[in-house]
C-alpha cells in the first residue's frame with residue numbers, strides 16, 4: 001500500500017474509534033463555524049491530493065506535488081483578507097480553498113481539477129501548469145523555483161505603501177492590504193530567500209512601510225534533507241526589522257490565533273513578520289518519492305500518526321463544534337465530490353498545438369489614460385538650467401537623462417530603482433538630478449542586491465507601477481537573472497495574461513571602455529537575454545536613437561504590458577567624436593518628446609549596394625569609423641543598425657539589405673551564442689546574398705591595453721569587408 005492509502009485508512013479507522021493524537025485543546029478566537037469551514041477546506045485539499053495521484057496513475061493528471069500535512073494553512077487564510085495578495089508555497093491548496101470561502105461565486109475544486117488535468121479551461125494557467133493561483137482570489141501563480149517569489153513579495157509589499165502616497169492608474173492592492181508569502185523550511189536557506197528577508201528587514205529597519213507576512217511552513221525536511229532541529233527559530237527569532245511569531249500548524253485554533261495576531265501586527269505597523277508554522281509532510285515529497293528510502297519507517301509512521309486532519313477532528317470535537325461522526329462524513333463527502341468533479345474535468349479540452357501554448361506569451365494590451373505630456377512650465381521646472389542646452393548636441397548619457405526626465409514627467413507611475421541611481425545619479429551619471437527632480441520615492445537607492453532590485457520592480461509592476469530598474473553592469477545581471485528569466489517573463493504565460501509585470505530594465509553593458517574594468521565591467525554577451533520568450537531587448541548606438549527608443553520601450557511596458565530590457569552601451573555614453581578629436585560627430589540633438597522609433601524599425605545609413613554592414617551599438621560606431629576607408633576603396637556601403645536585438649527585426653532587416661551584393665555582420669558579442677549566429681541564419685534562410693560575420697572572440701575581456709583585442713575594430717571591419725568582397729577593392 002502506498003503512503004497515501006495508509007494515511008487514508010488510518011484516518012477512517014482512528015476517527016471511527018475516536019483514537020486521536022494528543023495535543024492542546026482548542027483555545028483562542030476561532031469560532032465554531034470558521035473552524036468547521038477550515039476543516040472542510042482541509043478535507044477538500046486532502047481529497048484533491050489523493051485524486052491527483054489517481055489521475056496520474058490513469059494518465060489523466062501530470063503533477064502530484066501535494067498539500068497533505070500542510071492543511072493548517074487554511075487557518076492562515078482564514079486570518080487574512082482575500083485582498084491580501086498571496087504568493088504561495090506549492091503546498092498551499094488548503095489556503096487557496098479557504099480563501100475561496102471568502103469570495104462569492106468560486107468553484108475552487110473544479111478549477112483545481114482542471115489544472116490537475118492540464119485542461120485549457122484551467123482558469124489560472126490555461127493548462128500550462130498544475131499550479132495554485134487565481135485572479136479572483138489575489139493569488140498569482142508561482143514558479144517551481146523555490147524562494148524565487150520572495151523578492152517580488154517584498155516588492156509588492158513596498159508597492160502598497162508607494163501606492164498610498166501616489167496611486168498609479170492600474171493599481172490593484174487597496175491601502176490596507178498586506179502581502180503574504182509562504183515557503184518551506186528548506187527553501188528558507190536559499191540565497192534568494194535570505195536576500196528577501198534581509199531586504200525586508202533592511203527596509204523596515206529604516207521605518208519604511210513594508211506590510212509583509214512571511215510564512216515558513218516548517219515540516220522539518222526538504223525532499224530528503226532534514227532541517228536541523230531548531231534551525232528556523234534560531235535563524236529568525238531575532239532578525240533585525242523582522243518580527244517573529246510561531247505556532248503549531250497542526251493546531252488550527254492556535255494557528256488562526258497567531259496568524260491573526262501576526263496579520264494584525266503587519267497591517268497595523270506596516271512592518272514585516274516572520275510567522276513560523278510547525279507542520280508535517282505526508283506521503284513524501286511528491287508522487288514518485290518514497291520517503292522510506294531515506295527516513296526510517298518509525299519516523300514516517302510518527303508523522304502519519306500526527307495527521308493534522310486527526311488533530312482537527314479532535315479539536316472540533318473538544319470545542320463542541322463538530323462530532324467525529326459528522327467530521328468523517330464531511331471527509332467522505334469531500335472525496336466523493338472530488339471524484340465526481342474529476343471525472344468531468346478530465347474530459348475537458350487540453351492544449352494541443354504550439355499555437356495553443358504560445359497564446360499567452362505576450363500579455364494583453366491594457367487601456368491607459370491619455371497623457372498630453374508635461375506642460376512647458378513643468379518641463380521648465382524639472383529641466384532647470386538644462387533647458388538652455390537642449391538644442392545643442394550632447395552625448396548619449398545626457399540625452400538619456402533628458403528622455404528619462406520627460407518620461408517621468410509624463411507618467412507619474414514610473415519609478416526607478418537600483419544601486420546608486422538616486423543621490424549619485426548612477427555610476428555614469430545617466431540618472432543625475434532625477435532624484436532632485438522627482439524625489440527619493442521615485443528614484444529609489446536600493447541596497448546592494450540585484451535579486452532584490454528586480455524583485456522590487458516585479459512587485460511594484462504587479463501593483464500598477466511602471467518600474468525602470470537598473471542593473472549597474474551587465475555582468476551583475478547574472479546573479480539575479482532568474483528574476484527576469486524565470487519570474488518576470490513567465491508570469492503572463494502561466495496566468496494567461498491575468499497577472500503581468502511590465503517594466504523597462506535598464507542595463508549598462510557591452511565592452512570597449514578604454515582600459516577600464518576588465519570583463520566584469522565590459523561583459524559582451526547577451527545570449528542570456530536573447531532566448532527569453534516574449535522579452536524585448538533594445539540596444540541603441542547613439543543618443544538620439546536612445547531617447548526615441550526608450551520612449552517606445554516605456555510605451556510598450558505601459559500600454560502593452562511588455563517586459564523590456566534596454567541595454568545601454570557604456571562606452572558610447574560619453575562618446576562625442578567619430579573620426580577626429582572635437583569633430584563632435586557622435587553627438588546628437590535631443591529629439592522632441594513626441595519622436596519615437598518603433599519596435600522592429602532598424603536604422604539605415606547610406607544607400608550603397610556593394611556592401612551592407614549589419615551591426616549594432618559599438619559595432620555601429622566602429623563601422624561608421626571604417627566608412628571613409630571603405631568609400632575610398634570603392635566599396636559603396638550602407639550601414640544598418642539593428643537597434644532591437646530580440647526579437648530580431650527580421651522584416652526591417654530584410655528590407656534594409658535589399659539590393660546589396662554582400663552582407664557583413666559586425667557583432668561585438670561573442671562568436672558562440674552571439675547575435676551574429678541568428679543573423680547568419682536569417683540571411684542564409686531568407687536571401688541569396690553572400691554573408692560573412694566579424695564577431696568577438698570566444699573570450700572574456702581583458703583590462704589594460706588589450707581591452708579591445710577580442711572585439712571588432714574599425715580596422716578589422718575594413719579588412720573583413722575587403723575579404724568578403726574579394727577582388728573588388
Ligand SMILES: Cc1ncc(C[n+]2csc(CCOP(=O)(O)OP(=O)(O)O)c2C)c(N)n1
Nearest residue numbers: 091144145146184185186187219221222223
Ligand atoms: C531553486 C530550486 N532548487 C531546487 C529545487 C528542487 N526542489 C523542489 S522542492 C525542494 C525542497 C523544498 O523543501 P522545503 O522548502 O522544505 O519545502 P517542502 O517541500 O518541504 O514543503 C527542492 C530541492 C527547486 N524547485 N528550486
Ligand SMILES: [Mg+2]
Nearest residue numbers: 184185221222
Ligand atoms: Mg520542508
